[in-house]
Amino acid sequence: MKHTPHSNGSSLDRSGGAGGVRRPGRESAAARRERAAAIAERLARAHPRADCSLAFTSPFQLLVATILSAQCTDKRVNMVTGELFSRWPTAAALAAARQRDLEAVIKSTGFYRAKARNIRGCCLGLVERHGGEVPRVLADLVRLPGVGRKTANVVLGSGFGQAEGVVVDTHVGRISRRLGLTRHADAVRAERDLVKVVPRDHWIAFSHRLIEHGRTVCPSRSPRCDDCPLADLCPRVGVPPARQRKAASRRPRAAGRSGDH
Numbered sequence: 476m477k478h479t480p481h482s483n484g485s486s487l488d489r490s491g492g493a494g495g496v497r498r499p500g501r502e503s504a505a506a507r508r509e510r511a512a513a514i515a516e517r518l519a520r521a522h523p524r525a526d527c528s529l530a531f532t533s534p535f536q537l538l539v540a541t542i543l544s545a546q547c548t549d550k551r552v553n554m555v556t557g558e559l560f561s562r563w564p565t566a567a568a569l570a571a572a573r574q575r576d577l578e579a580v581i582k583s584t585g586f587y588r589a590k591a592r593n594i595r596g597c598c599l600g601l602v603e604r605h606g607g608e609v610p611r612v613l614a615d616l617v618r619l620p621g622v623g624r625k626t627a628n629v630v631l632g633s634g635f636g637q638a639e640g641v642v643v644d645t646h647v648g649r650i651s652r653r654l655g656l657t658r659h660a661d662a663v664r665a666e667r668d669l670v671k672v673v674p675r676d677h678w679i680a681f682s683h684r685l686i687e688h689g690r691t692v693c694p695s696r697s698p699r700c701d702d703c704p705l706a707d708l709c710p711r712v713g714v715p716p717a718r719q720r721k722a723a724s725r726r727p728r729a730a731g732r733s734g735d736h
């Protein structure tokens with residue numbers, strides 16, 4: 476399916492800079508907000524069922540699963556959380572778990588010693604400071620061991636339905652830079668840019684939809700710009716011309732792992 480470009484009133488430079496790498500044209504803050512709103516609407520239509528791919532039944536389970544998802548796929552995390560939550564169903568139970576028992580259950584998610592320490596510390600914090608419940612306040616969440624702003628945003632957004640920020644993982648950051656919505660590689664600075672331009676009612680779903688978009692249309696090495704529903708809204712920052720992309724997609728991928736969150 477080809478998408479026909481049409482103007483949304485924003486200034487996009489698709490002419491290509493040195494080496495064919497495109498850079499965003501001069502764009503006012505108002506035009507960028509308008510373009511970001513159009514992107515959010517388009518993504519909602521293109522990926523209406525995109526959602527958190529971690530399995531959970533409560534904000535507590537989502538918090539623990541998100542800590543486990545660092546440098547690991549959600550699929551792998553979902554393979555261990557069934558046993559994890561049946562053995563230790565509450566924050567109090569996990570806080571009291573023996574380090575080596577927990578490590579054995581989560582070992583396949585990688586970095587299992589640090590993750591086990593963080594999960595036990597986080598659960599101890601929940602018990603001592605929050606009566607064993609997950610707080611709904613970002614400042615309280617980020618004080619828990621192993622919980623950064625990204626994890627806190629996942630829990631508040633997908634666990635409580637509270638839009639306090641935009642979750643920025645490697646995929647969200649990468650595609651947001653291509654879309655010219657931020658130029659920052661640092662997740663906190665990228666999020667700061669995104670919340671300025673993406674309408675708040677899209678904040679929670681925006682990340683899930685961008686991740687789905689990256690998986691299906693805009694992968695790192697071979698974006699399918701000709702078939703992309705965002706083609707007329709995207710300056711394709713850093714995306715090489717089609718000829719180079721085709722050559723890159725024919726080269727074998729290096730083995731590697733990347734986290735979903």
Ligand code: SF4
Nearest residue numbers: 693698700703706709
């Ligand atoms: S596939 Fe191309 S046009 Fe679509 S978001 Fe990615 S870089 Fe932009």
